[in-house]
């Protein structure tokens with residue numbers, strides 16, 4: 197890709213960007229939230245047409261004006277926003293728009309199912325081709341998405357944060373699969389904010405900042421600090437360093453959960469969070485962590501158990517009760533649950549606090565604008581202004597809006613489910629700082645995370661869940677290494 201430029205409404209998003217990909221190479225594309233990574237890839241896949249610049253494949257200049265042109269050039273992308281249809285089966289999703297149609301145009305079920313079976317076996321994924329997508333966990337959606345791209349016989353495969361919803365084991369399966377693909381001569385562009393992955397599987401890295409090339413380098417010739425520095429554009433404090441915090445465990449807990457059970461996934465969970473405390477929740481995917489949060493917050497119904505806020509028992513039957521009781525939940529699948537994408541940044545942010553922003557019968561617009569502006573600044577959200585349609589923001593910046601929205605509601609208890617998926621390294625540390633600041637102000641925080649460095653950086657105490665039960669409770673001080681926590685999680 198040579199000198200690719202792209203603007204939206206006069207705002208330059210890509211400024212003469214160059215990018216090259218060798219046969220059988222895994223090339224990391226990195227940069228902060230809103231740096232232009234997805235937009236660059238969308239010009240390669242025909243979602244957007246570049247304003248200027250050229251694309252060459254196998255030395256030949258090609259014109260990619262739409263997604264069909266991209267497919268004709270064997271380019272396939274796994275989008276951050278899943279492109280699957282939840283109500284269809286895995287096989288139907290994979291072969292829906294494809295060759296497995298009979299002459300009448302109907303989907304040839306049997307052939308599709310067989311092909312899907314083969315593909316999933318190759319991926320070593322335990323999904324039945326006949327499973328309906330919405331019945332599967334988010335991790336399996338991603339696997340289906342990857343299988344779909346691979347089924348298109350891609351020569352150039354673009355993966356946008358493919359591991360963000362995968363467990364450690366699934367990620368390893370993905371990495372060994374990537375290795376197999378490399379050996380077959382398939383070239384992969386790998387977008388990720390996770391440093392460990394880049395150093396593990398990529399051959400080269402290209403970093404963008406504010407729509408411009410910063411560097412392209414062989415992975416073996418570049419160090420972690422240099423990568424971070426190029427992304428952030430400045431030296432950064434040590435990321436993910438744990439700071440011991442002081443708070444008292446003698447006072448009334450802000451949140452107390454007693455013998456909570458819900459369905460098959462949450463079984464007799466009890467814990468307390470004291471004012472100023474950050475409680476981390478570790479566990480494998482499927483261990484019931486998100487379900488526990490959802491049942492505390494009244495999204496999933498509770499079979500038994502009590503929730504006390506500041507010592508008082510609360511009836512929480514739905515999220516409205518939860519918000520009234522001083523709780524806030526930032527869910528894992530934010531794009532589905534957390535935002536109204538066709539509304540503006542401002543509207544999304546003020547949604548939970550509309551009643552507080554009333555002036556007579558109307559909304560106090562200037563107060564709302566002021567608040568939204570403040571939050572955009574505080575969280576360093578990259579947007580032209582607060583009136584921009586949320587769907588037009590980059591993925592990572594959308595995540596920050598969900599966080600902003602709940603910060604605005606000033607809850608006593610903040611529950612965060614995978615708070616830093618998709619956000620860049622700079623923003624990750626910013627989020628950790630914001631969470632610490634909230635705790636310092638006496639809030640109680642519950643953080644669910646699969647990223648152990650993040651969990652270890654942020655938590656004062658960690659509980660481990662396994663098959664719906666709380667199997668361990670550890671003081672952060674007692675955990676010496678990431679491996680120790682890993683053992684605590686997997687030792688069942």
Ligand SMILES: Nc1ncnc2c1ncn2[C@@H]1O[C@H](COP(=O)(O)OP(=O)(O)OP(=O)(O)O)[C@@H](O)[C@H]1O
Nearest residue numbers: 204209229230231232233234235588589590591592
């Ligand atoms: N259709 C559009 N209209 C207006 N602005 C857009 C559009 N698409 C992208 N942008 C803007 O372009 C910039 C780059 O976005 P892009 O999605 O490419 O970032 P990214 O590097 O992929 O970020 P992230 O890591 O957060 O996914 C952002 O500021 C975004 O708001």
